[in-house]
Amino acid sequence: MRGLERIIRDHPFFAGLDDAFCQLVYGCAKNVRFAEGDYLFREGEAANRLYLLRQGRVALETKTPGRGTLIFRTLNTGDLVGLSWLVPPYRWAYDARALESVRAIAMDAACLRQKCEEDHDLGYDVMKRVVPILIERLHGTQIQLLDVYGDPV
Amino acid sequence: MAIQSDKLALAHDPMTPRVMRVLKRCHDGPQTVTLDIEPGDSAPFQPGQFNMLSVFGVGEVPISLSGAPTDHDRLRHTIRAVGPVSTALTRLSKGECLGLRGPFGNGWPMQQAEGHDVVLVAGGLGLAPLRPAIYQLLSERERYGRITLLHGTRSPADILFHREIMAWRRHRNIDIEVTVDHAPPDWRGHVGVVTRLISSVPFETGNTLAFVCGPEVMMRFAIAALKDAGLGDETIYLSMERNMKCAVGFCGHCQFGPVFVCRDGPVFRHDRLGGLLNLKEI
Numbered sequence: 254m255r256g257l258e259r260i261i262r263d264h265p266f267f268a269g270l271d272d273a274f275c276q277l278v279y280g281c282a283k284n285v286r287f288a289e290g291d292y293l294f295r296e297g298e299a300a301n302r303l304y305l306l307r308q309g310r311v312a313l314e315t316k317t318p319g320r321g322t323l324i325f326r327t328l329n330t331g332d333l334v335g336l337s338w339l340v341p342p343y344r345w346a347y348d349a350r351a352l353e354s355v356r357a358i359a360m361d362a363a364c365l366r367q368k369c370e371e372d373h374d375l376g377y378d379v380m381k382r383v384v385p386i387l388i389e390r391l392h393g394t395q396i397q398l399l400d401v402y403g404d405p406v
Numbered sequence: 407m408a409i410q411s412d413k414l415a416l417a418h419d420p421m422t423p424r425v426m427r428v429l430k431r432c433h434d435g436p437q438t439v440t441l442d443i444e445p446g447d448s449a450p451f452q453p454g455q456f457n458m459l460s461v462f463g464v465g466e467v468p469i470s471l472s473g474a475p476t477d478h479d480r481l482r483h484t485i486r487a488v489g490p491v492s493t494a495l496t497r498l499s500k501g502e503c504l505g506l507r508g509p510f511g512n513g514w515p516m517q518q519a520e521g522h523d524v525v526l527v528a529g530g531l532g533l534a535p536l537r538p539a540i541y542q543l544l545s546e547r548e549r550y551g552r553i554t555l556l557h558g559t560r561s562p563a564d565i566l567f568h569r570e571i572m573a574w575r576r577h578r579n580i581d582i583e584v585t586v587d588h589a590p591p592d593w594r595g596h597v598g599v600v601t602r603l604i605s606s607v608p609f610e611t612g613n614t615l616a617f618v619c620g621p622e623v624m625m626r627f628a629i630a631a632l633k634d635a636g637l638g639d640e641t642i643y644l645s646m647e648r649n650m651k652c653a654v655g656f657c658g659h660c661q662f663g664p665v666f667v668c669r670d671g672p673v674f675r676h677d678r679l680g681g682l683l684n685l686k687e688i
């Protein structure tokens with residue numbers, strides 16, 4: 254098995270991936286590294302890649318008037334970075350910055366979308382992996398919005 | 407002699423506040439103050455118990471003990487100013503007097519936890535009622551398995567007992583993860599909800615007890631995450647808050663369904679609350 258193929262199979266996002274799908278996905282993937290402080294992507298840019306973290310921590314952040322930059326989520330080894338590649342207009346809605354040295358699998362989003370379009374079984378498999386992450390982040394955001402530790406005064 | 411024993415009886419009347427002096431006041435985060443109060447003849451307390459603290463002319467509120475149960479020189483309470491009484495308490499200075507009744511309620515199940523892993527989930531000020539349990543777990547470290555503290559709070563500036571958390575991390579046999587809802591760019595810790603930390607802890611299900619304390623919404627989500635991680639309802643304990651008056655089970659002010667929080671709690675095993683936590687009407 255090729256090195257990258259093994260890495261893809263070992264990543265929790267692709268756990269239990271079918272052999273044939275792995276071949277398809279492999280064609281869209283490559284290994285990348287980021288140094289501390291590097292941006293994986295920035296708000297407003299085209300969401301043409303997604304990242305599967307193999308090691309390291311990434312901050313998702315946004316600039317807020319009067320409060321400067323705020324981190325609203327950190328992602329760790331095993332996590333998927335970026336969801337905006339999934340739906341038009343394929344544009345990042347926040348910055349993603351490496352908080353430490355990061356190793357990741359970068360997937361070409363257009364390539365993956367096309368393969369999903371061509372093979373709906375693959376598309377359904379990918380959706381079943383992405384949607385739980387979306388829901389988990391939505392629930393997390395919901396709790397954050399409630400500001401449960403907030404100041405009642 | 408008769409007068410003396412009357413005085414003694416009065417001193418132990420749970421409805422009569424004893425007048426105590428503040429020994430020390432220290433700031434512990436936004437609108438949060440820790441008061442050290444002279445103990446007088448207070449009975450020893452169990453981690454998780456609370457006292458009724460009163461500011462004369464303002465009112466009386468339940469506040470958990472947040473210090474070490476073995477510290478007999480002071481009663482420590484950590485208070486967040488949210489309304490008239492709590493604000494008045496946080497404004498007391500060294501040497502000023504307050505009223506104190508207690509300790510009341512049950513405590514965390516320290517004995518049941520012996521021989522088990524313990525995971526403590528603290529949301530915001532919920533770390534205060536858990537701190538005595540942490541002291542006890544650490545001072546009798548060999549009696550317990552793996553100890554994990556997961557603390558969620560609003561921002562890095564709101565982390566309660568920050569220095570102490572760092573010291574525990576450095577010196578003690580306890581795994582600690584802190585997460586905040588949002589952070590400035592120089593923060594190196596987790597950002598996200600505390601429930602996310604729960605899913606990253608390796609639990610030995612069947613051998614783990616969870617102690618949960620924090621805002622009720624956060625506790626609901628934390629309990630769901632603990633159950634998803636394989637913990638049974640009978641292994642999850644939470645500390646409930648309700649407004650109180652008598653604190654001794656007379657007035658019904660703290661009623662929560664069939665239980666009185668002051669008398670039957672504030673610490674409850676989750677299965678004994680029978681789903682009440684999810685009822686809107688209660």
Ligand SMILES: Cc1cc2nc3c(=O)[nH]c(=O)nc-3n(C[C@H](O)[C@H](O)[C@H](O)COP(=O)(O)OP(=O)(O)OC[C@H]3O[C@@H](n4cnc5c(N)ncnc54)[C@H](O)[C@@H]3O)c2cc1C
Nearest residue numbers: 405467468469470484485486488489490491492647648672
């Ligand atoms: C068993 C028990 C242990 C407690 N331990 C502590 C403790 O260690 N430290 C501490 O600071 N508080 C603790 N509390 C909560 C504390 O008793 C209340 O914050 C206090 O009663 C508020 O009274 P108040 O007159 O200051 O405000 P109120 O006028 O009663 O309330 C003012 C505002 O604050 C809100 N509020 C009331 N209680 C809370 C609360 N618990 N959390 C958030 N907002 C609230 C009200 O909805 C209202 O909007 C405990 C409560 C119980 C039942």
Ligand code: FES
Nearest residue numbers: 651653657658668
């Ligand atoms: S406060 Fe009176 S019964 Fe609980």
